[in-house]
Amino acid sequence: MSPKLDVWQGTLALMVLKTLQTLGPLHGYGIARRIEQTSGDLLSVNYGTLYPALLKLEQEGSISSDWGVSDNNRKAKYYRLTRAGRKQLEREAQDWEQATAILARFLSARRESA
Amino acid sequence: MRSLRAWLLRFTNLFRRRANEADFSAELDSHLELHIADNLRAGMSPTEARRQALLRLGGIEPIKELHRERRGLPFFDSFFQDLRFALRMLRKSPGFTAVAVLTLALGIGANTAIFSAVYASLLRPLPFKDPGRLVSIMKRNPPRGWVRNANSAAELLAWRAGARAWEDVATWKQKSCVLTGGNPEELPCEGISGNLFSLLGVPALYGSNTFPASEDKSAAARFTILSHALWKQRFGADETIVGRVIRVNGSDVVVVGVMPAGFPHLYAAPYLDVPDLWVSGPGLTPQNTWNDYYAVGRLRPGSSLQQAQEEMDNASIALEQRIPEVSGWRAQLFPLRVLISGDTRLALLVLFGAATFVLLIACVNVANLLLSRGAARAGEFAVRTALGAAKARLVRQVLVENLLISFSAGGLGILLAVLGARGLAAVAPAYLLRSAPGLGAAVNPGILGFAILMALATTLLFGLVPAIHTASPRLVDAMKQVSRGASHSVHARRLRAVLVVSEIALALVLLAGAGLMTRTLAALVRVNFGFEPGHVLAVRVPLVGVRYSTSKAQSEFWRRLIASVEALPGVECASVSRGLPVGGWAGQSFATAENPHPPAGQVPDANYIVVGPDYFRVLHIPLRRGRAFDAHDTQAAPHVAIVNEELARSQWPGQDPLGKRLHPVEDFPWMTVVGVAANVLTQGPEGGAHPELYVPFEQYPFVIAPHDFVLRAVPGMDPANFARSVEEQVHRIDRDLPVSDVQTLDQAVAAERRDARMVMALLAGFAGLALLLSAVGIYSVLSFSVAQRTREIGMRIALGAQNRDILRLVVGSGLRLALLGISIGVAAALALTRLLSDFLFGVQPADPVTFVAVGATLGACSLLACYVPAHRAARLDPLVALRYE
Numbered sequence: 001m002s003p004k005l006d007v008w009q010g011t012l013a014l015m016v017l018k019t020l021q022t023l024g025p026l027h028g029y030g031i032a033r034r035i036e037q038t039s040g041d042l043l044s045v046n047y048g049t050l051y052p053a054l055l056k057l058e059q060e061g062s063i064s065s066d067w068g069v070s071d072n073n074r075k076a077k078y079y080r081l082t083r084a085g086r087k088q089l090e091r092e093a094q095d096w097e098q099a100t101a102i103l104a105r106f107l108s109a110r111r112e113s114a
Numbered sequence: 115m116r117s118l119r120a121w122l123l124r125f126t127n128l129f130r131r132r133a134n135e136a137d138f139s140a141e142l143d144s145h146l147e148l149h150i151a152d153n154l155r156a157g158m159s160p161t162e163a164r165r166q167a168l169l170r171l172g173g174i175e176p177i178k179e180l181h182r183e184r185r186g187l188p189f190f191d192s193f194f195q196d197l198r199f200a201l202r203m204l205r206k207s208p209g210f211t212a213v214a215v216l217t218l219a220l221g222i223g224a225n226t227a228i229f230s231a232v233y234a235s236l237l238r239p240l241p242f243k244d245p246g247r248l249v250s251i252m253k254r255n256p257p258r259g260w261v262r263n264a265n266s267a268a269e270l271l272a273w274r275a276g277a278r279a280w281e282d283v284a285t286w287k288q289k290s291c292v293l294t295g296g297n298p299e300e301l302p303c304e305g306i307s308g309n310l311f312s313l314l315g316v317p318a319l320y321g322s323n324t325f326p327a328s329e330d331k332s333a334a335a336r337f338t339i340l341s342h343a344l345w346k347q348r349f350g351a352d353e354t355i356v357g358r359v360i361r362v363n364g365s366d367v368v369v370v371g372v373m374p375a376g377f378p379h380l381y382a383a384p385y386l387d388v389p390d391l392w393v394s395g396p397g398l399t400p401q402n403t404w405n406d407y408y409a410v411g412r413l414r415p416g417s418s419l420q421q422a423q424e425e426m427d428n429a430s431i432a433l434e435q436r437i438p439e440v441s442g443w444r445a446q447l448f449p450l451r452v453l454i455s456g457d458t459r460l461a462l463l464v465l466f467g468a469a470t471f472v473l474l475i476a477c478v479n480v481a482n483l484l485l486s487r488g489a490a491r492a493g494e495f496a497v498r499t500a501l502g503a504a505k506a507r508l509v510r511q512v513l514v515e516n517l518l519i520s521f522s523a524g525g526l527g528i529l530l531a532v533l534g535a536r537g538l539a540a541v542a543p544a545y546l547l548r549s550a551p552g553l554g555a556a557v558n559p560g561i562l563g564f565a566i567l568m569a570l571a572t573t574l575l576f577g578l579v580p581a582i583h584t585a586s587p588r589l590v591d592a593m594k595q596v597s598r599g600a601s602h603s604v605h606a607r608r609l610r611a612v613l614v615v616s617e618i619a620l621a622l623v624l625l626a627g628a629g630l631m632t633r634t635l636a637a638l639v640r641v642n643f644g645f646e647p648g649h650v651l652a653v654r655v656p657l658v659g660v661r662y663s664t665s666k667a668q669s670e671f672w673r674r675l676i677a678s679v680e681a682l683p684g685v686e687c688a689s690v691s692r693g694l695p696v697g698g699w700a701g702q703s704f705a706t707a708e709n710p711h712p713p714a715g716q717v718p719d720a721n722y723i724v725v726g727p728d729y730f731r732v733l734h735i736p737l738r739r740g741r742a743f744d745a746h747d748t749q750a751a752p753h754v755a756i757v758n759e760e761l762a763r764s765q766w767p768g769q770d771p772l773g774k775r776l777h778p779v780e781d782f783p784w785m786t787v788v789g790v791a792a793n794v795l796t797q798g799p800e801g802g803a804h805p806e807l808y809v810p811f812e813q814y815p816f817v818i819a820p821h822d823f824v825l826r827a828v829p830g831m832d833p834a835n836f837a838r839s840v841e842e843q844v845h846r847i848d849r850d851l852p853v854s855d856v857q858t859l860d861q862a863v864a865a866e867r868r869d870a871r872m873v874m875a876l877l878a879g880f881a882g883l884a885l886l887l888s889a890v891g892i893y894s895v896l897s898f899s900v901a902q903r904t905r906e907i908g909m910r911i912a913l914g915a916q917n918r919d920i921l922r923l924v925v926g927s928g929l930r931l932a933l934l935g936i937s938i939g940v941a942a943a944l945a946l947t948r949l950l951s952d953f954l955f956g957v958q959p960a961d962p963v964t965f966v967a968v969g970a971t972l973g974a975c976s977l978l979a980c981y982v983p984a985h986r987a988a989r990l991d992p993l994v995a996l997r998y999e
Contacts, residue, residue, distance in 0.1 A: 027144065027145070027148065028141065028145055029144075029145045029148040029149055030148070033152075046172075047145070047170070047171050047172060047177065048172050048173075048176060048177045048180055049180070051138070051141070051142075051177060051180075051181050052180050052181050052183075052184040055181060055184045055185060056120070056184055059119070059120040059123045059124065059184075060116040060117070060119060060120050061116060061119055070148065072151060074144060074147055074148060074151070075140075075144055076141075076144040076145075076148060077137075077140075077141045077144065084116075
């Protein structure tokens, strides 16, 4: 896998975790839609990478899944945040905020006079 | 932690493939339905809603594949696929599978069995604390041809005090302990210094593992430590035995401890008796110069063997001033491991080499089989290559098939190895078993690991070349099915020829080794030891107890026993001695009247054999001159001796030895030589003749009782039949005397040949296996080539070739390979049989008789193997042959 994809997957995982924290248990399609909506439809989630990402999070124990029934009575697989996932979200959100803050400061720095 | 969990889950997913597939399909379905429902709500038509949802999702199969890769372990997935396929392929050709697995199993089994012996004898660490610092202490005197000699107490004490390199030195001497109070038993025992077991670092099971250091000087046994076996057998595993008093050699001895079960005798050379008990009182005094003592030392951390040697040599030089008798002797040090396995090392390595040859031949055979099979499967691989299979993938698949074969063979091989190791233990000489306890016991992880390694190595050896060869079909040729013609892969045919030639060469080397060992054994059986072991029975009867403290009482006992045994029908004559003419030599110094004060360091020595009157008659040792001992040679009579030819030659060259005088130590009376006996090979067939001095036991000046009772049965009578009646006669005179070591001298002599016998038996086994395998190899290659050339042969017959011509064609092509293999094998064997020279006796490593016989045998076998396919070819019906596909 190329390193570029890794970065993207890292953020995708964070978005998934945040979505599940905000909305509670949700199916794959719902998660994708929510991410797109939250981004103001600037992001388009690639479903081909969403499901393996969900699988990875589940294998690592951050989320768990169960078959359930949706609002309009359709069977769907619901993902929920586990305790480990909650901790991971906290940690990664903090890291991310720190990283963006540093980058923001960096980008906003003025040119120093010689 | 998290990734470990993920890996575990991915691994378990390998086994739930179907459920996972269904689950993810359902999830994607539900995803689509939810999306379609959304699109409908947004006002799309049902068709459009579905189309948009599908478009947005993208290719379903690629998504599934991505998911699958994340779900399981892709590498293993395809591996399992290969494995399943391989199983199917092997099951489809059970004949091939069986032959391949069995052939390799024989090779792996032979190797693993020998490896188990190598492991037990050479690799397993000695079961002592920090065994790397343990050193065996012996002494040597090279100018006089003595090495690995036992030490004297005087030297050991001087070395221990004089060398800082030693943390401690422990000492023991061999003794014999007669236990009375209950059934009398004579048992091998050791008189040890109190620190022996603490130096080795082996604690006692009960009680203490040491004696008080003050006992080391004493010559009286006051304390004892029992072996686990003796404690169990004689004392019923009594846990309260510590502190009890038992009778040993007629005195009271206190039991201070019991050693644990399986405490091995690995501090001593394997030719020494394994003791049943240890007693205190080795008699370590600075004046004691008897060379009775063995020793093991523990080096200080950081000290070297060389340092110890230098310091001990200085101590020896200082000691020579005080005790001239030890002049010229220097310590000889061996790491303990070298002493223990020294004698077996070469034998085991030679056998290991032979077993490796068998394995190589097995690999060559299987490689051949695989090549033939590969040719038959050329079509299959061509189709798969045409469909886009990568070459690496095909090689891998063939390798997985081969791996399956070798691991099945490995499993079977381990079974064979267990049986083989037991067989090995049955033919191994006693010293090998002693130096390698656990030989023939259950498989251990080391041996298991070795077998697995063998399986993997064989896969590479027999599998890689055929795999690459098979997996790179010439696409166009294979698809066109021209493989039936003579044009079929010249390359493959040449490869097979090379393989057959090499296996014949390997087989020849093994056969040559086995042939040489067979000749050695034959020569050993023919060797004249200087006495006639046939019809002689030897029984050990030690005269113990106060009752026999005088030679008079001893001779009284022997006179009665000899008389009563000679009265038995079938007994020709009987006598007694100390020491049998096999299995060793105990030197003791003497001086002659011509040279009464030899300078220190040049005192001659001889093997003293203390005998009863009829000894020479019982053993058929010819007397060259003078007379034998008789009933008049008592303590009161003038002291007499009989010397052997070697002693006479070395002391009185060119003179008449009769009437010459000699004595053991200055204080003892002169003995007059009354006879000259023929030389006896007491040190085994290779040992040559050494000076021997026979003394009538009643006149022997030291308190040493003869204990080897010997009788000669009349011709036609098995001497072993008298074992029971001798015991009865002994007990009729004294019921407290133990009787042990009952053996015919034939058995004793045969025991001397056991290592030659073991090497021969195993080499012969391996060579037989090699012969069989290489015959099968030639047979299969020729059969295959006949099958391949069916059309060509049919054509020849149609064009008028006779049966004879076809026979000659096929047999000729087989024999050419055989002859080439035999020539290469002879060259290799000439180089390699030199390694055997230590085991050979009466035959040269390049013995022409052996080489001719071996070459002829292999040639005859090859001819036989060629004949069957040739015969088949000659009887081909040309009509059928020409239509043959």
